[in-house]
Amino acid sequence: EVQVVESGGRVVRPGGSLRLSCGASGFTYDDYGMSWVRQSPGKGLEWVAGINWNGGTTNYADSVKGRFSISRDNAKNSLFLQMNSLRAEDTALYYCARWVPLVRGQYYFDYWGQGTLVTVSS
Amino acid sequence: SYVLTQPPSVSVAPGQTARITCGGNNLGSNSVHWYQQKPGQAPVLVVYDDSDRPSGIPERFSGSNSLNTATLTISRVEAGDEADYYCQVWDSPTDHYVFGPGTKVTVL
Numbered sequence: 001e002v003q004v005v006e007s008g009g010r011v012v013r014p015g016g017s018l019r020l021s022c023g024a025s026g027f028t029y030d031d032y033g034m035s036w037v038r039q040s041p042g043k044g045l046e047w048v049a050g051i052n053w054n055g056g057t058t059n060y061a062d063s064v065k066g067r068f069s070i071s072r073d074n075a076k077n078s079l080f081l082q083m084n085s086l087r088a089e090d091t092a093l094y095y096c097a098r099w100v101p102l103v104r105g106q107y108y109f110d111y112w113g114q115g116t117l118v119t120v121s122s
Numbered sequence: 123s124y125v126l127t128q129p130p131s132v133s134v135a136p137g138q139t140a141r142i143t144c145g146g147n148n149l150g151s152n153s154v155h156w157y158q159q160k161p162g163q164a165p166v167l168v169v170y171d172d173s174d175r176p177s178g179i180p181e182r183f184s185g186s187n188s189l190n191t192a193t194l195t196i197s198r199v200e201a202g203d204e205a206d207y208y209c210q211v212w213d214s215p216t217d218h219y220v221f222g223p224g225t226k227v228t229v230l
Contacts, residue, residue: 044221044222044223044224045157045165045208045221045224046221047219047220050219059217062123095165100170102153102171105212105214106153106171107212108155108167108170108171108212109155109167109210110167110170112166115164
């Protein structure tokens with residue numbers, strides 16, 4: 001059974017840093033790209049960052065570019081999100097999700113974790 | 123950046139059909155994917171590549187995509203279908219995933 005489990009969320013002060021982790025199991029981890037998607041309280045889904053199977057390609061939403069960094073450790077079936085210069089608007093539930101490519105260069109998310117909550121507040 | 127639009131809410135009686143639209147410029151040239159999110163739960167993929175269903179998703183869920191509008195159709199709606207539904211595409215020019223704002227489906 002495919003499982004992804006996020007951890008690391010907590011309360012952090014504005015301007016602070018935090019590192020989220022996501023552990024994967026039930027599939028060949030280095031066959032897949034992964035992403036982080038967040039959801040602010042009562043709001044919709046917002047893609048944050050993505051990484052390909054070997055970490056060679058990463059991309060970021062404009063709202064986090066230059067502040068967040070996505071990485072992975074295929075030996076440990078793990079995904080990470082390093083978040084720096086945190087702002088109140090980064091407060092959200094952060095989901096780890098596996099993405100799947102389609103033949104014509106399109107992508108979607110087939111498995112999601114339950115999320116880890118990040119609260120940025122003084 | 124690419125923008126998707128969805129109606130904020132759709133109401134439907136049990137046993138009837140719910141249609142949730144997703145709008146975007148030339149959307150028919152993209153693949154559209156749909157997620158269901160129940161309160162307090164993670165999103166679940168219900169339709170991918172416009173009209174395909176993952177294993178375990180009932181046939182009552184179907185999708186279509188043409189020109190500027192994609193539609194998720196839920197036939198014979200049940201109380202358990204009450205949830206938020208999000209459409210999603212991959213925006214090739216920016217290499218970004220884009221989600222619609224979501225539609226809350228209420229079963230009357």
